[in-house]
Amino acid sequence: MVVSKRFNLVLSTLVSVGLIAGCAGGGEATKKTEAGGAAASAEPLKMQFLVPSYADVPNMNDEYWTEWQKRTNTKLDVEWVPSGDYDTKFDLVLASGNLPEIIVSSNITRPTLLSAIKQGAFWDLTPFLGDFSKYPNLKNNSGPNVWNYMKLDGKVYGLPRNRPQIDLGIKMRKDWLDKLKIPVPTTLDEYAEALKKIVNGDPDGNGKNDTVGLLGHGFLVADGDETFQAAFGGLDPVYDKDGGLIRNFLTPNYTEMVAWFRKLYADGVLAKEFTAVKKTQAEEMFATGRAASYVRNIWRDYTWEQDNKKTQPDAKVITLPPLKGPNGVAVSLANPTFGAFYISKKVPEAKVRQILDYFEKTTTTEYTDFNYYGIEGVHHKVVDGQPQLTDLGVKQVTTNANQVFSMAFNNKMKVLNPSAPKAYNDAKIKDVEVYGKVGKLNPFSIINSDTWTAAWPKFEKDWQANVAKAIVGQISMEEYKAYVEKLNANPDFKKAYQEYAQSYKQYFGK
Structure with a gap:
């Protein structure tokens, strides 16, 4: 007792x-x-x-x-x-x-x-x-x-x-920012520019420019998708001309984000094989100092900082403050x-x-x-x-x-890391409490449509392939936009968007 x-x-x-x-x-x-x-x-x-x-x-x-x-x-x-x-x-x-x-x-x-x-x-x-x-x-x-x-x-x-x-955050190697005299980013543009400088700046001092800027796992950057979508307004409801609620990743906002990732890829910031990286591979890469940024749970900051210190004693992993984007901030709230x-x-x-x-x-x-x-x-x-x-x-x-x-x-x-000292956890909680005020919840993690459930599996892989092609430059953004417009004109999708609009009203009101 x-x-x-x-x-x-x-x-x-x-x-x-x-x-x-x-x-x-x-x-x-x-x-x-x-x-x-x-x-x-x-x-x-x-x-x-x-x-x-x-x-x-x-x-x-x-x-x-x-x-x-x-x-x-x-x-x-x-x-x-x-x-x-x-x-x-x-x-x-x-x-x-x-x-x-x-x-x-x-x-x-x-x-x-x-x-x-x-x-x-x-x-x-x-x-x-x-x-x-x-x-x-x-x-x-x-x-x-x-x-x-x-x-x-x-x-x-x-x-x-x-x-x-309050769960996910954009991680960044603060010690590398300091080494290259780069201020902590506050906007998406500053973030992209900082990553570009890092991948070209040999931050780990191994004499090679082999550092990955932004790391993900699976499609697109997996856990980071909704975080970046929020900065483009991609988690806000977007309706078509008939009042249907467009699926979040087929909105103009998402297309704008694809164009942003396309530039990151062209600048050598986004991992070359970004759609093929497995979660365990990504975790190992970030924990061993081979990547500058990764979107995962905030509590992991301390653990991965300690892992990186094994080979780079000055390693410091931070979660960035909410980054301002074109139509929001890069903070997604978990369901x-x-x-x-x-x-x-x-x-x-x-x-x-x-x-x-x-x-x-x-x-x-x-x-x-x-x-x-x-x-x-x-x-x-x-x-x-x-x-x-x-x-x-x-x-x-x-x-x-x-x-x-x-x-x-x-x-x-x-946010809390059970292995971290109290002072570390206290400071981390204070740093990210603003997330709960400015973050957005993806409504599609709640609402549903029977028509979408039946129709989307027939198109999902092809859509993912076209997103990847647009990002790596195999098709133009104009071609990608035309592809999305064609999908949105599909009668099943238009019906699904009406169902989503009704479901949204049921769960969230107007």
Whole structure:
């Protein structure tokens, strides 16, 4: 109990300084956990999950996972799929019909998911949840407007994976800026010019101009797409002459961004094989000093700075302030739910209720804090009033730890680095708090259109190929614009845009 009291005291201190967002259900959850001793003798709830893996596949018998399953009285059978391969695996599993009990979709508007829901693959949770009187933690500790976003045709099929909206930022090697006497960029133009100077300036001193300016992974620059779209107004609703809401990447705003990337590519700033770089490759390249800029989670700044210091002792990684673009700033807000959990219709109704009880029990500050820091004295020690991960904590308490429950919403979680000193985290939070005020949410992460779901897969690969061709100069921007105009004139797309407009009104009002 001494450890438990000390940990709760630490958390109280963190709440008071704004590091851990409090929530109404936390205290009650503590009582439930302590009272859970009486239920500890009950048979553990066995649950089968399919989830994406963002780190090494964990050992479910290690200290962290043993304690998690003990506290929740569960036995977890988890299939971990590398995040870069997850969408492919997800689609294959849906097509096979051989669903696990609980499956994660990292995108609540993924066409294959929507089709599976309409075909009856998953439980409609609306009657189970009701007015949430039995699920106060799920109601009160979830992100803003999340349960509205969970609806499809007025029904709730998924359980949210609550995540902060302040998440992604444009990383930059500040030490390289200083070395080349380049001010920290404040606009997209300054950013592009700074990267051009870096790639031509041999910042790592190896005698070669082999530094990548802007790194991405997959199409286009993956996690960075929406960040840059925001600077061009690409996350604002754009309507056609008939009042249809144009898909964000077929707007003139997106085309303007493609032209901007085209110049970056011509200047040698954008990675040459930008569409072929895998996430693990990109992470390794940035962590070993081979790239100047990369858009990823803000909390990674400290980790990658320490990695770079191994070979470049003066390395300093920063997240840039909001960069001004032609029609906005380069800050995208994450959907407050990173996809959702879906329960297979093959699961018996009685077990559905047990699974919901598990999610209700764990959607609290208490469990989220445990998920973030693990066991005191094992996974973390308290330094300056803040839990700081030990070497074992860094190994076992990875981002994979939050893949099997909803978490309590905390808008600073993707900013805090559990391995960083308190002063570093305090400063980082202050630096990026403006993101929550100026950033934009991509409405297409919420709204949907049946017509688009059916039609777009036939065009997606060809569109991606044309974007790449425009960027590398294989076709002119005029040719690309004509291609987009042709797509937008497609009757199916025009119908889809009308559906999107209606869906937008449903979720966001006017």
